[in-house]
Amino acid sequence: MLRFLWIGLLLLVSGCATVPRGPGAGQETTLESLCGKYAMACAWDGVTQTITMEHNGRRIQALVGSNIVMVGSTKLAVSAPLKRRQGVVIVPPDFERLVFPTEAVPFAGGRAFHGLGKIVVDAGHGGKDPGAIGFGGLKEKDINLDIAVRIARNLRDAGIDVVMTRDKDEFITLPDRTIAASQPGVDLFVSVHSNATKSRRVQGFDVYASGPLNTEDKVEPQRVQNGKKLCGQLKMRQDLAELKEIVIGMAYTQKLKTTPYLAEAVARGLAQELRQGEHASKMARYFVLRNTLVPAILIEVGFITNPHEAAQLKDGAYRQKIADAVTKGLTRCMHAQGF
Ligand SMILES: [Zn+2]
Structure with a gap:
């Protein structure tokens, strides 16, 4: 619990410094569907509103109300804060593309680092x-x-x-x-x-x-x-x-x-x-x-x-x-x- 609080606070702290980016392509989706698609273990802490997932040996942590997602020690900013609607966590359209990239992002040319301010x-x-x-x-x-x-x-x-x-x-x-x-x-x-x-x-x-x-x-x-x-x-x-x-x-x-x-x-x-x-x-x-x-x-x-x-x-x-x-x-x- 204390660990979750820590993570939550950290995400809040990290989140403050990052301006949300414009909307990406695609639709809002539920976190539940992504957990199924990538066969991930997903844990939800209702008190701190923190989500923890494991994917390819990397821990992914996110907080409802924040647009910051920690993937391992990497801080990513998705286009909008995560929301909770009728008990379901909704993630913005670019969440999947940013958190589960299919190929390496090249150096130079184009916006390579969406997470950075x-x-x-x-x-x-x-x-x-x-x-x-x-x-x-x-x-x-x-x-x-x-x-x-x-x-x-x-x-x-x-x-x-x-x-x-x-x-x-x-x-x-x-x-x-x-x-x-x-x-x-x-x-x-x-x-x-x-x-x-x-x-x-x-x-x-x-x-x-x-x-x-x-x-x-x-x-x-x-x-x-x-x-x-x-x-x-x-x-x-x-x-x-x-x-x-x-x-x-x-x-x-x-x-x-x-x-x-x-x-x-x-x-x-x-x-x-x-x-x-x-x-x-x-x-x-x-x-x-x-x-x-x-x-x-x-x-x-x-x-x-x-x-x-x-x-x-x-x-x-x-x-x-x-x-x-x-x-x-x-x-x-x-x-x-x-x-
Ligand atoms: Zn000097």
Whole structure:
């Protein structure tokens, strides 16, 4: 029961950030008929209005009144909330197509990811803050912006809504970057940086996922503010501080569960594309990772203090390769694992 409540709350939390999509082709259908068609075990919890199904070894969970369906750890948004009519659960026309796809969704071209809201692409530094200064005076802010713009273009081409924290050379504070990730409909935050160190020999990319928070992090003003924003977007009592804390904690727990998959997928994509053997993702407590409540990753695309890597990063074709690898990693993961 408690588990069901948890799932229900999670679905409510996930659901808040997603704008229902337009109607798909076909007719409304009953969940019962789908359970029969796919020979699934379907369990119904009348108290929490939660439905749990098993299909091809994957657990599918949905909540009456919400348009969010969890398939394994993948969050899908169907076109309308599930309804209950005369004791029967009614699902919208696109439920079957989205929850039981018959073929893999290709990367790029067309709306591949119906379940996603927006991705915030964050180009680190900018304006008066150049970030690191690399070999031959190369500025981190310029590399970050160019790669972020390329990632955003790729994602938009794949049918995903993108918001950029900056699309030109301007200064944006760290709190403002996390505020961009707290807007309704945002599902993911991707920050692009370039690395630097005193040794010219060090090279290679790194991908960071959000790590667990310490006691101080949990009361950090920006996190509290972003948490209030999240709760404000939910249909819940706004006068109960304890409830807000629970909801914010749950959102972050969900983020910790899903982000490593994304970071790992992006690291793998980069390792393949750039032919670098080392590809393990890491955990970090960077400001933008710990103060956002949606899954957030930070990519260090390479060391601008390494002469060889700096020369590569000056080349547009190489920066496009990085953007393509990041996009592929993100989209593959969102499809295969999702959040
Ligand atoms: Zn940086």
